[in-house]
Amino acid sequence: MPEVTMVGALNRALRDALAGDPRALVFGEDVGRLGGVFRVTDGLQAEFGKERVFDTPIAEAGIAGACVGLSLAGFRPVAEMQFDGFSYPALDQVISHVAKYRMRTRGIASMPIVIRIPSFGGIRGKEHHGDSPETYYVHTAGLKVVVPSGALDAYRLLSLAIADPDPVIFLEPKARYWSKEDGELGVEGPGIGEARVVREGADCALIAYGTMVSRCLDAAGRLADEGIDARVLDLRSLVPLDLEALGTAARETGRMVVVHEAARTVGMGAEIAARIMEEAFDYLQAPVMRVTGYDTPYPPASLEQHWLPSVERICDAARKAVAY
Amino acid sequence: MPEVTMVGALNRALRDALAGDPRALVFGEDVGRLGGVFRVTDGLQAEFGKERVFDTPIAEAGIAGACVGLSLAGFRPVAEMQFDGFSYPALDQVISHVAKYRMRTRGIASMPIVIRIPSFGGIRGKEHHGDSPETYYVHTAGLKVVVPSGALDAYRLLSLAIADPDPVIFLEPKARYWSKEDGELGVEGPGIGEARVVREGADCALIAYGTMVSRCLDAAGRLADEGIDARVLDLRSLVPLDLEALGTAARETGRMVVVHEAARTVGMGAEIAARIMEEAFDYLQAPVMRVTGYDTPYPPASLEQHWLPSVERICDAARKAVAY
């Protein structure tokens, strides 16, 4: 089976979408000749031409707004925001239009838009290059939000996102870009809205997405050595959220730890804690633990290891949950 | 004791700030000659001149960005965004700069900025005129976020916000603008970061802010008729959050209902549910209930009563919590 990096898998998903759907377009800052600052769009302009794969001026609101107009013209825009911290100038267009246009037109005007955003920290990036923007999007009704954790699922999720009739915010964990997986690329498997158990376990459940999935697997490994059998759930899809899978994990383990990089307050951990309480209060043996970034701006590179959830912090929380 | 509307109280707080601090400035769209579309700034330009109270072009990012520059020049900018739905073009400046400038400069450059935003629904407004934007701000580390529920507290909170050395997002509940209260205007009383028990009760606690506080009081009245003794907590300050008060309410009642207008997913209700679990898991007799707007865009005027938390929905949740 071939080995593929997440960047390679994303590139293939874009290529297959461009080849498979003549209405698909790929654009953004530096996605053309350069192939993107992370090379996710490498070679696409050469293969599909400057009409379908093109650079734009540095104008994020313009890019998002153009997605709306292009959707009305019957295209499937796949736009890139260069980094998490540079997706904010587009928030107004995303909140006021991308998310609301279908509703506003009573379902007449679909917005089959994908906005790809290299996101999250852990690569010793500069300020604005390590933000976790998911809360802004998850809270905005009308958007789907997905986050792959590995190469194969990145291909699957991006392919599904492009095929989706609704706008999808596609958050790419930069720290996983060069991670590799073995296997065939394909869309079979869990869809948007479905979580995935990536490690079985009965004592507690670690809930994560993106980069934090592999960190949770590491933590689960360490916990296993201590005799704690931790399940790991990869959410994959933040909107829609797989309530089923969360409920099952809560009922079966009773001890839940949510892990994400974003600042704690009204992060995904809050939502998951609240949902788990709603779904499975009677089964909970311990409060849902949150292991998250702190309520501070993302710190400079030299401090990021103190800020990001570490294997140690995850293990601590799991131990606490189990011992509660 | 004189009777005052929330608009009147806010107007007085601005006037007193302008009179008391020569570095305070008030600006935004239509805040000058018109006195704001809700008349919150009525008469201020006439009294303090066009240099200190002035209209700007329609440029929300520009307004927020100018606040940063004016702060560096030693001013205390009090800016208005005309409506919740029109505060989004400023999000990039708010997230990337207003919130982060102090951190970035290691505390050297204070950002004593207040951004006033008439917010929330319930006035049969047009699209974009009834949004609940708090999650975007609450999640952004470096901002304080406050919401008054009545006239007297509006005066207090706005006065404290303007005096605060840090940026404060000041969300004004439009539906309460014309509500009246008796009493002297003053800053004595709970500060930013402190919640307030507005009705004592032992059976359950209703947690709210802004417009929903009076709705919770109505619900508590109805619940009392049924023999349910509901406490009502007015959060006032979403950041910092009064964990003490939340913990106390949870420990003393064991049954909590959070009420807000914002869409449910990663709304304040999620955070409060998670915090309460963290603070007082062993005391919880029922899952924390969330009575919120739905995960849809704010609906047109003719449907808003079906969308906003109603007295009935609040009572239902409280009954469920008590019966759990």
Added chain:
Amino acid sequence: MLSTTPAAASLRRDMGHSRSDHPNLVRLIAPDGTAVGDTDVGLSPQELRELLRLMILTRRLDDECMALQRQGELTVYPPFRGQEAAQVGSAFALGPQDFVFPSFRELAAALVRGVDPVEYLQYHRGTWHGGPYDPLATRFAPICVPVATQIVHAVGWAMGAKLDGKAACALTYFGDGATSEGDFHEGANLAAVFGAPVVLFCQNNGWAISVPLEVQTAGPIFRRAAGYGFPGVQVDGNDVLAVFKVTKAAADRARNGLGPTLIEAMTYRMGPHTTADDSSRYRTEEELAAWAPRDPIARYRRYLVDAGVADQAFLESCDGEAEERVATIRARVVGTAAPPPSEMFDHVFAAAPPSLERQRREALGDA
């Protein structure tokens, strides 16, 4: 703080007094109805009359909407009185293949484009956002309230039309206030870079709610175009033929692959910003009085009558038809009820995910 720029102030003062005050302004008919330029804009007598008919009809409708709002049948309404020529002249210049991206004050343009005014008015009745006319069928995008945001949509659509090799253009309406927003700029620049077939149509009505033009900008708006590398033209927005002519030229230019044009139509909002606004708080009776004689309808009516294109019978038929049509519209508006609350959940996604389905049941019961 406000540095009133002499240029902008004198522009507002002089506008319409005489053409020579304004070397750049395109005007074919003076406020008194006399031709001051070549009024042969390629329209047949019937089409010339049609322009008048549409202006009379839309003004009558505008008045009725004000009344409907006062009677509680609309929640709020932004009148366009004074801007009929700007909207009718420009919308009339487009073809069926073109796509309009309005702001929130373009009921007249919508009517010209064949949008059902009753569906359009559901927005102001508070029964639905945006329309809820079919924007794809009518090629008229939903009402767009966040100032200037629709400009970028128009540019995106136009980029698509160009990719498809279609001879079609987008036209977007926005106000003088909208030109201060970042989205105006990003849209204009994108349009220029991509050579997008789009007409940026600014109705400069002198005010953005209470903020006068000179607080909005320190230079004439049409001059922005040169900075982007495409033409900008300033036109007397109360002269329907001049508006038609410059819009037609810009649309042709766009469809012929020559890219965007910025049109600044100098007009005036005779009414309040919306029914919720009290414009006496910020503007003078004198200013209103100065604009009254520059009324777009009176001017064009006199011109057509003098030119022998319209007679008394035609004018009466216009009034009669307006009366009749507006009565029907009123009856239908008043007759429309709120949609069922289930609609709040129906249109968020193509298919509602389980968690939203649960919320629907929570809100509406298991029905």
Added chain:
Amino acid sequence: MLSTTPAAASLRRDMGHSRSDHPNLVRLIAPDGTAVGDTDVGLSPQELRELLRLMILTRRLDDECMALQRQGELTVYPPFRGQEAAQVGSAFALGPQDFVFPSFRELAAALVRGVDPVEYLQYHRGTWHGGPYDPLATRFAPICVPVATQIVHAVGWAMGAKLDGKAACALTYFGDGATSEGDFHEGANLAAVFGAPVVLFCQNNGWAISVPLEVQTAGPIFRRAAGYGFPGVQVDGNDVLAVFKVTKAAADRARNGLGPTLIEAMTYRMGPHTTADDSSRYRTEEELAAWAPRDPIARYRRYLVDAGVADQAFLESCDGEAEERVATIRARVVGTAAPPPSEMFDHVFAAAPPSLERQRREALGDA
């Protein structure tokens, strides 16, 4: 999709070849070092030499930073090689009362303004955001990465300076790419309307990462100014005297209450976008080769020597001093350690609220 505009393309092609190609370009010294304009810009011989000294020093420092990054002492570094004249000439034109709002490539300007390069480089070392030099004491705002956002800060500061009646101006640096952002526009327009004393200084280096100027805009950038109602000037950004002259004039104008100026300095980024960039993927050796003879330092050195203002001894002293100072800087940079993690919590608010204090304890223990 990309409509390469002939104007923009030829601008890049011709830039620097001969002055007559470029009627609007301010240039005093040709690429070969000969004077082609009035080079008396009001500077003493010592000041004229100082400009050269600063350019030599900053280039040496730039080279060292590239080396430091390659050696792992900086996380990433955006070199300014080729842009020394643009930065040194403009920063030198300001007074101590003025305030600079940089983008992220302005180490040369920072040094001219007296910012400690070691503190500045902590940003690129990954030990702190923004600086962490004192922006208020140095009157040099923190490094600002979100493109164009600093422009509005400069305008806000300038509005404040005007309110305070100070004879001071703000100068903000930004790139050609930044002119596409909404914030550029909102800032420029606000500045015009409020008559804010600000100099908008665009270093047009032809590229925004891999995107060439003609994809960024279809018109010369300096021409944008007319649309806002203030002057725009295009200057040879590799001619330090010309840059000094136009910046000085713009700053004087601003301080004298005459409002903003847009300066477009035509220059070229000789290095990669940052150390993380491989510019061979998108630009040709020929283009680089064409720019090499327009080097800002060689040109000015020759001019000064020919004019008898600088001699060999001076040139050698410049090199020697640069060597020495840069060695010190290197040693200090290499010697700086990461701050304690407690700093993550210390500077979010003036006083950390209880919930943040708890997180600090969670992260660091009760220490």
